[in-house]
Amino acid sequence: xxxxxxGNHTIYQSCGNTRELGTAFIVMxxxxxxxxxxxxxxERMCRLRIKGRFFNFSIINVHSPHSGxxxxxxxxxxxxxxxxxxxxxxxxxxxxxxxxxxxxxxxxQQTNEIGLRLIDFAASKNMAIRSTFFQHNLxxxxxxxxxxxTESQIDHVLIDGRPSSDISDVxxxxxxxxxxxxxxxxxxLRPKLSVINNVWYRRTPRYNLERLKQPDVASAYVQKLKAxxxxxxxxxxAPLEDCWSTVKAxxxxxxxxxxxxxxxxxxxxxxxxxxxxxLAKKNAVRAVMLQQGTxxxxxxxxxxxxxxxxxxxxxxxxxxxxxxxxMELLCRSQETRKFYQKLNASRNGFVPRAEICRERRRPLxxxx
Numbered sequence: 349x350x351x352x353x354x355g356n357h358t359i360y361q362s363c364g365n366t367r368e369l370g371t372a373f374i375v376m377x378x379x380x381x382x383x384x385x386x387x388x389x390x391e392r393m394c395r396l397r398i399k400g401r402f403f404n405f406s407i408i409n410v411h412s413p414h415s416g417x418x419x420x421x422x423x424x425x426x427x428x429x430x431x432x433x434x435x436x437x438x439x440x441x442x443x444x445x446x447x448x449x450x451x452x453x454x455x456x457q458q459t460n461e462i463g464l465r466l467i468d469f470a471a472s473k474n475m476a477i478r479s480t481f482f483q484h485n486l487x488x489x490x491x492x493x494x495x496x497x498t499e500s501q502i503d504h505v506l507i508d509g510r511p512s513s514d515i516s517d518v519x520x521x522x523x524x525x526x527x528x529x530x531x532x533x534x535x536x537l538r539p540k541l542s543v544i545n546n547v548w549y550r551r552t553p554r555y556n557l558e559r560l561k562q563p564d565v566a567s568a569y570v571q572k573l574k575a576x577x578x579x580x581x582x583x584x585x586a587p588l589e590d591c592w593s594t595v596k597a598x599x600x601x602x603x604x605x606x607x608x609x610x611x612x613x614x615x616x617x618x619x620x621x622x623x624x625x626x627l628a629k630k631n632a633v634r635a636v637m638l639q640q641g642t643x644x645x646x647x648x649x650x651x652x653x654x655x656x657x658x659x660x661x662x663x664x665x666x667x668x669x670x671x672x673x674x675m676e677l678l679c680r681s682q683e684t685r686k687f688y689q690k691l692n693a694s695r696n697g698f699v700p701r702a703e704i705c706r707e708r709r710r711p712l713x714x715x716x
Contacts, residue, residue, distance in 0.1 A: 349361045349362075349363070349388075350386070356376065356377060356380075357374055357375065357376040357377070357380070358374070358375045358376075358380050358383075359372055359373070359374050359375075360372060360373040360374075360375065360383075360386045360388075360394065360396060361388075361394075362388035362389065362390065362391065362393070362394035363391055369391040369392055369411055370391055370411070371391075371392065371393060371394045371409040371410065371411050372394070372409070373386070373394070373396045373407070373409060375396075379398070382398050382399045383396065383397070383398060383399075384397050384398070384399045384404065385397035389428065389432060390428070391411075392410060392411045392412075392413075392425060392428075393408065393409070393410045393411070393425075393428060393429065393432065394408075394409055395407065395408045395409075395432060395436075396409070400539060401539075402539070403539075405539075406436045408429070408432060408433070408436075410425075410429060412425060412462060412466070413425050413462075414462065415460055415461065415462055422462075422465065426465060426469055429469065430469070430473075433473055448476060449467060449470050449471045449475070449476060449477060450467060450470070450476075450477050450480050451477075451480045451481040452480070453480055453481060453482055453483045453484070453489070454480040454489070454501065455486060455489040455490055455500065455501035456500065456501060462502075466504065466506075470506055473508075474508065474509040475506045475507060475508055475509060475512075476506065476507055476508075476509055476512040477504050477505070477506055478505050478506070478507055478512060478515045478518055478535075479501070479503070479504045479505045479518045479533070480504075481515075481518070482517055482518055482519065484519050487499075487520075487522065487638075488519045488520050488522070489501050489519070489520065490520065490531065491503035491520055491530060491531050491533055492529060492530050492531070493529050493530075493531070494529070495529075497641050497646060503530060503531075503533050505518050505533065505535050511539070514537055514538050514539050515535060515536065515537055515538075516536045516537075516538055517534075517535070517536040518533065518534070518535050518536075519533075519534060520532060520533050520534070521533075521534050522638050523635065525630070525631050525634050527653065553609040553610070554609065554610045555603045555604075555607050555608070555609060555610070556607050556608050556609060556610045557607070559606075559607050559608065560607065565606060565607065568606045569602055569603065569606040569607060572601075572602040572605060572606050573598060573599065573602040576597075576598035576601055576602055577594075577595065577598045578594060578598075583595075617667060618660070618663035618664055618666075618667050620663075622659070623656075623659060623660070623663065626652075626655060626656050626659055627656060629652060630649070630652040630653060630655075630656050633645070633648050633649045633652045634649050634652075636648075637649045671690065671694055674690060675687055675690050675691060675694070678690065
């Protein structure tokens with residue numbers, strides 16, 4: 349599923365029918381134009397391909413089975429991962445050997461069965477676990493906080509052995525708070541990406557034609573348009589293309605100055621100043637909990653999370669009630685078109701935009 353948002357970012361999500369598993373990529377800003385392929389494999393795995401200047405990048409995001417999973421699930425996961433890795437190097441060949449698989453800067457001195465499986469896979473494919481190569485303080489190596497408030501390093505970054513030095517740093521940033529028990533892992537990559545045309549397509553704004561129903565606005569628009577249009581004699585003498593350009597500029601100038609444009613609807617009207625204040629307090633309490641993980645600080649953070657969740661649900665409920673009142677008002681005033689537009693938007697919710705990708709030597713593939 350591909351979701352493109354107005355905040356200039358795209359989410360490529362691969363998930364199952366339940367909310368237990370799932371992997372995703374969030375691509376932001378100019379990087380969206382460098383995406384040349386995305387493959388949702390299953391609920392535990394997906395692959396993204398980025399266009400580079402000298403060579404392209406294939407990034408595989410995986411969610412490995414935990415230590416409580418069965419051996420069958422673990423074996424099936426690594427078999428699928430090996431197939432996807434081998435498919436990536438089908439044309440270009442395997443990288444050369446001689447690189448170091450793991451370094452001494454891991455957060456743990458001993459590893460469990462899951463870690464040994466990861467090391468075996470990396471060694472068999474001549475990969476380097478770069479998240480163990482950089483010396484940081486222990487808090488910046490831990491990636492997961494358990495419900496018992498213990499921390500460990502379970503999120504890792506792997507890269508092929510030949511270009512392994514392209515990753516210059518891997519560490520966690522504990523300040524990013526997304527209500528997850530995992531910390532944000534940041535990777536610094538040095539290779540240059542492709543240079544892409546910086547001209548973005550901007551959607552043409554729509555004029556607020558509803559304002560023409562007001563007599564004063566319609567009269568002002570007519571007067572403005574008459575003053576902007578040239579005489580008929582000038583239009584007859586001018587070429588056809590110049591004539592149309594002059595008329596078009598006059599219409600646009602008159603409409604922009606008198607009618608104006610349609611304002612874009614805000615989908616997150618519940619995210620107001622009150623919500624920002626409570627969110628900032630929750631983040632402050634979380635920062636204190638990360639510095640001093642006492643029972644009192646942990647309990648305070650749980651209370652702030654519950655308070656924010658209750659506030660979020662209350663604001664969403666109020667927003668739904670306001671939408672119902674607007675639809676009822678439109679129905680009474682016989683605004684049929686606007687009524688059904690709001691009704692369909694309320695029924696369907698968010699509908700992701702369809703993406704069409706052309707893979708090499710394959711037909712067009714439509715994904716949503």
